[in-house]
């Protein structure tokens with residue numbers, strides 16, 4: 388077993404591990420049962436929420452630089468998921484991703500949570516982080532821009548589909 392996913396805090400949010408508690412499973416069912424969310428993710432998950440939680444735990448257990456967080460608002464409601472995980476080509480490229488419930492869109496939560504996860508990634512020694520977005524997903528493209536990620540154009544490099552690719556490089560270390 389790897390280490391427990393650590394808590395990340397931002398001004399308005401608490402990022403913690405998703406759990407198999409009934410409240411978390413209900414929220415996952417709600418978020419990933421919505422077409423307005425899953426249409427941008429290549430469709431709904433192929434496994435039930437408890438299995439999603441187990442898979443996300445395994446991502447962190449295999450390599451603790453990675454993780455999948457539940458993004459909790461101050462009122463305790465989980466806004467959604469923030470992920471940092473390897474892209475599926477096995478050459479070590481890493482993606483950051485954000486999936487929020489529509490009741491939490493429009494507040495800057497995705498950008499705020501992503502900043503914390505990307506900062507943690509660089510602190511853990513990753514040299515760069517990618518975001519891959521389906522063309523037409525304007526809100527997600529806007530998150531990439533707000534984060535200051537560099538657009539690299541459209542590529543069909545991952546997931547067998549053309550995606551808008553963004554990259555952020557780790558800040559240079561001055562010694």
Ligand SMILES: CC(C)(COP(=O)(O)OP(=O)(O)OC[C@H]1O[C@@H](n2cnc3c(N)ncnc32)[C@H](O)[C@@H]1OP(=O)(O)O)[C@@H](O)C(=O)NCCC(=O)NCCS
Pocket residue numbers: 423424425427428467484485486487488491492493494495496497498499519520521524526527529530533
């Ligand atoms: C992609 C997604 C996370 C973007 O959500 P979002 O709420 O638009 O993004 P943010 O959380 O960064 O919020 C930015 C919005 O909040 C507004 N906002 C309000 N208060 C704010 C604050 N204090 N700080 C920053 N932004 C704030 C911004 O103006 C912006 O709104 P606008 O787009 O109308 O200008 C969301 O649309 C989603 O979950 N979609 C479905 C899943 C998905 O597509 N995931 C990405 C796959 S690549």
